[in-house]
Amino acid sequence: MGRYRMEDFEVDVSEDLGPLLFVKLRKTHLLLKDAWFCNHITVWVFQQSMEEKEVVFPCYRWVQGDGIICLPEATAWMMRNEVQGLFQKHGEEELEERRTLYRWATWKEGLPLSVAAASEKDLPLDVRFHEGKKIDFEGTLAAGMMDIALKRLYTLLSSWNSLEDFDQIFWGSKSALAKRVRQSWKEDDFFGYQFLNGVNPTLLRRSTSLPTRLVIPPELEGLQAQLERKLQEGCLFEADFSLLDGIQANVIQGERQHLAAPLVMLKMEPDGKLLPMAIQLQPPCSGSPDPPLFLPSDPSLTWLLAKAWVRNSDFQLHELQAHLLKTHLVAEVFAVATMRCLPGMHPIFKLLIPHLRYTLEINTRARTKLISDGGIFDQVVNTGGGGHLDVLRKATACLTYRSLCPPDDLADRGLLGIPSALYAHDALRLWDIISRYVQGTVHLYYSEDEVVQSDPEVQAWCQEITEIGLCGAQERGFPVSFQSRAELCHFVTMCIFTCTAQHSGINQGQLDWYAWVPNAPCTMRKPPPTTKDVTLEMVMATLPNVHQACLQMTIAWHLGRFQPDMVPLGHHKEEYFSGPGYKAVLKRFQEDLNTLEREIVARNEGLDLPYYYLQPSRIENSITI
Numbered sequence: 001m002g003r004y005r006m007e008d009f010e011v012d013v014s015e016d017l018g019p020l021l022f023v024k025l026r027k028t029h030l031l032l033k034d035a036w037f038c039n040h041i042t043v044w045v046f047q048q049s050m051e052e053k054e055v056v057f058p059c060y061r062w063v064q065g066d067g068i069i070c071l072p073e074a075t076a077w078m079m080r081n082e083v084q085g086l087f088q089k090h091g092e093e094e095l096e097e098r099r100t101l102y103r104w105a106t107w108k109e110g111l112p113l114s115v116a117a118a119s120e121k122d123l124p125l126d127v128r129f130h131e132g133k134k135i136d137f138e139g140t141l142a143a144g145m146m147d148i149a150l151k152r153l154y155t156l157l158s159s160w161n162s163l164e165d166f167d168q169i170f171w172g173s174k175s176a177l178a179k180r181v182r183q184s185w186k187e188d189d190f191f192g193y194q195f196l197n198g199v200n201p202t203l204l205r206r207s208t209s210l211p212t213r214l215v216i217p218p219e220l221e222g223l224q225a226q227l228e229r230k231l232q233e234g235c236l237f238e239a240d241f242s243l244l245d246g247i248q249a250n251v252i253q254g255e256r257q258h259l260a261a262p263l264v265m266l267k268m269e270p271d272g273k274l275l276p277m278a279i280q281l282q283p284p285c286s287g288s289p290d291p292p293l294f295l296p297s298d299p300s301l302t303w304l305l306a307k308a309w310v311r312n313s314d315f316q317l318h319e320l321q322a323h324l325l326k327t328h329l330v331a332e333v334f335a336v337a338t339m340r341c342l343p344g345m346h347p348i349f350k351l352l353i354p355h356l357r358y359t360l361e362i363n364t365r366a367r368t369k370l371i372s373d374g375g376i377f378d379q380v381v382n383t384g385g386g387g388h389l390d391v392l393r394k395a396t397a398c399l400t401y402r403s404l405c406p407p408d409d410l411a412d413r414g415l416l417g418i419p420s421a422l423y424a425h426d427a428l429r430l431w432d433i434i435s436r437y438v439q440g441t442v443h444l445y446y447s448e449d450e451v452v453q454s455d456p457e458v459q460a461w462c463q464e465i466t467e468i469g470l471c472g473a474q475e476r477g478f479p480v481s482f483q484s485r486a487e488l489c490h491f492v493t494m495c496i497f498t499c500t501a502q503h504s505g506i507n508q509g510q511l512d513w514y515a516w517v518p519n520a521p522c523t524m525r526k527p528p529p530t531t532k533d534v535t536l537e538m539v540m541a542t543l544p545n546v547h548q549a550c551l552q553m554t555i556a557w558h559l560g561r562f563q564p565d566m567v568p569l570g571h572h573k574e575e576y577f578s579g580p581g582y583k584a585v586l587k588r589f590q591e592d593l594n595t596l597e598r599e600i601v602a603r604n605e606g607l608d609l610p611y612y613y614l615q616p617s618r619i620e621n622s623i624t625i
């Protein structure tokens with residue numbers, strides 16, 4: 001049997017076998033420890049009426065050793081209460097085995113639970129990177145490390161005392177937007193734009209009152225009046241990084257790094273531009289002088305350094321809260337609960353499994369290489385050294401169900417109906433398209449709410465995610481059961497949106513917005529300014545050094561680049577479902593995605609800064625990087 005080979009076997013059976021329920025597949029174990037990957041088994045049955053009938057047995061698993069794999073027929077779940085409970089019994093046995101293979105583990109207290117695996121080598125073969133993905137991932141990482149060595153050599157004798165010196169390491173293939181960032185990063189409207197459509201569009205919210213932490217000194221009464229006027233007009237916005245307050249900063253090569261917890265006030269202009277009005281780098285602290293407010297009218301280097309501190313803070317919350325926690329780690333909880341609670345014949349398993357591909361491995365690699373002791377965060381990030389785990393704990397403690405559902409999240413943040421909020425617009429469109437796909441599929445199997453209420457497997461799945469995987473998240477709005485098809489569809493839509501659109505919207509931008517390091521410094525080597533007297537020496541002494549900057553560029557490129565074996569949203573090849581019903585729902589899903597693709601391409605043609613992270617053709621079908 002070779003790769004992607006189809007083999008036809010003809011077997012004449014004299015007696016009538018009745019409806020085919022299972023097929024058993026056995027691979028004899030020869031000398032080599034080999035494994036076959038079986039997509040599916042299709043049996044063509046020729047009946048007396050000379051009609052032929054196709055009976056499909058989905059597999060999409062590795063067959064290794066001497067094992068026998070027993071595959072239920074694709075529509076088995078519909079007959080789960082018939083055929084003497086054979087399918088029920090098969091499902092129970094399957095889950096018993098899966099619960100030994102996929103176990104929960106507490107990697108760090110206060111974080112969502114993860115899969116029990118010390119390294120990717122401990123993961124079951126069925127969830128491992130296929131050969132091509134593994135070679136690409138490890139090969140490009142090695143190439144990236146070589147790149148760093150070359151850049152270090154190249155800059156060994158050169159200066160590092162002006163912002164232009166970052167150009168010395170800004171070579172190699174760069175996206176058009178990354179080059180634009182290098183050109184425009186100092187501009188206020190470019191700074192404001194990133195809160196709407198940059199790599200982290202999850203923090204900005206419309207102000208409903210002046211933040212209590214915003215202390216305005218009497219000499220700035222003009223600013224107070226401006227802020228109040230913008231508030232009344234409904235065009236005052238804020239980005240509050242208070243989650244970083246009190247986080248211990250890293251020590252890198254004996255040098256204490258520094259952190260801030262900024263608040264940015266911004267105004268939405270009639271043309272849709274978002275402009276910063278004031279930056280407070282630290283919250284007020286009793287017994288200390290009020291923190292200074294930095295303004296666009298300050299000396300240019302002072303204002304630039306204040307903005308750089310905001311960009312560094314956004315790097316932390318983007319990578320830890322928006323990216324790692326609210327996509328990767330949440331998706332891992334879905335994956336482990338799905339493997340432990342839903343048998344392969346279950347319609348929600350069939351619907352979700354394509355969107356969980358490779359996630360357990362990429363997350364395990366992140367735990368061993370990125371946020372581990374001595375990992376990338378410890379090496380070059382100012383929340384590294386343990387602070388990053390406290391940020392993850394604080395973010396987990398305030399992770400709500402609504403914040404993972406764009407219709408709720410964007411409403412709560414006051415971001416509906418803003419023409420220049422392109423992430424918001426595209427996220428809502430994708431939510432609706434995915435929601436229709438989920439409803440269309442769920443309604444094929446759940447004819448009414450009572451069928452959902454009486455499905456013990458899907459109820460156990462929901463409970464395992466909320467109570468176990470997300471550590472008692474019912475207090476933050478996550479469901480512990482489904483009382484209706486609508487509740488089930490909303491939750492499954494959130495799962496698929498998180499594993500596809502949201503991760504793409506959060507991950508891809510690293511390539512564009514993190515390549516020019518001053519726009520998103522991974523660390524800050526000096527304390528935040530407390531006066532307006534800022535020099536270029538202070539700025540350069542604060543921003544990352546050559547090594548830190550090179551490593552940031554390499555990792556941002558490695559994680560943000562297009563994956564060569566990428567499967568676009570809705571275009572997985574596995575056919576877990578059979579029958580015309582699902583095929584029609586999937587066809588409509590793909591048509592809706594194509595319509596949105598054309599809409600976004602047409603819209604982007606008219607934009608100075610096109611927003612493409614939620615273009616369906618660029619959305620990966622699962623979290624694989």
Ligand SMILES: CC/C=C\C/C=C\C[C@@H](/C=C/C=C\C/C=C\C/C=C\CCC(=O)O)OO
Nearest residue numbers: 319323324362365366369370376555559625
């Ligand atoms: C700077 C990126 C910070 C956070 C990323 C957020 C989410 C996780 C990420 C997945 C990472 C997965 C694996 C780790 C990747 C690279 C390892 C880096 C260096 C290893 C060098 C070495 O071999 O020592 O989502 O994309």
Ligand SMILES: [Fe+2]
Nearest residue numbers: 323328507625
């Ligand atoms: Fe990622």
